[in-house]
Amino acid sequence: MVVMKGLNDDEMVNFVDLTKDNNVSVRFLEFMPFNGNSWNWEKFVAFSDQKRMIENHFGCLERENDDSHSTSMNYRLPGHAGQIGFISSITRNFCGGCNRIRLTYDGNLKVCLFGRDEVSLRDVIRSPSYTEEELTDVINGAIKKKAFSHGGVDEIKKGLNRPMILIGG
Numbered sequence: 001m002v003v004m005k006g007l008n009d010d011e012m013v014n015f016v017d018l019t020k021d022n023n024v025s026v027r028f029l030e031f032m033p034f035n036g037n038s039w040n041w042e043k044f045v046a047f048s049d050q051k052r053m054i055e056n057h058f059g060c061l062e063r064e065n066d067d068s069h070s071t072s073m074n075y076r077l078p079g080h081a082g083q084i085g086f087i088s089s090i091t092r093n094f095c096g097g098c099n100r101i102r103l104t105y106d107g108n109l110k111v112c113l114f115g116r117d118e119v120s121l122r123d124v125i126r127s128p129s130y131t132e133e134e135l136t137d138v139i140n141g142a143i144k145k146k147a148f149s150h151g152g153v154d155e156i157k158k159g160l161n162r163p164m165i166l167i168g169g
Helices: 009-017 047-058 121-126 132-144 153-158
Strands: 025-030 073-076 083-087 108-110
Touching: 009 025, 009 047, 025 047, 047 083, 108 121, 108 132, 121 132
Parallel strands: 025 083
Antiparallel strands: 073 083
């Protein structure tokens, strides 16, 4: 759930309730700027505020041990079967440990959700003489250019990036 102030932040408790008897993972994401989503600070709810809202209702969350490449900080509530995760890409930059890549619907590889750079794997594969080695080299080359950090909200807002619906997730 992308948490947005005044739109759905009051629904967080209902989502956490789902973890009481169900072994499910509920994830709360900070609102992120993408083309066309009218991002602004007034709608933004930071991870720390999200966590505080849940703890005010349920009590203290217990931190889970996350994988070193996890983009989510995971927690449990005592007595709950499921798990709660927070993806805080705005307030907690985890780019350096992120190992996610995305293949867009039109065949481009994105090595960073916020990055503007894309590499066309479609063009490589459609080449009559392409080899798996060439495809592997293109993928590895793109990954090696991945930035250690996305540069913050101001940098993200400046850049032209696809709307999330065209990136996929």
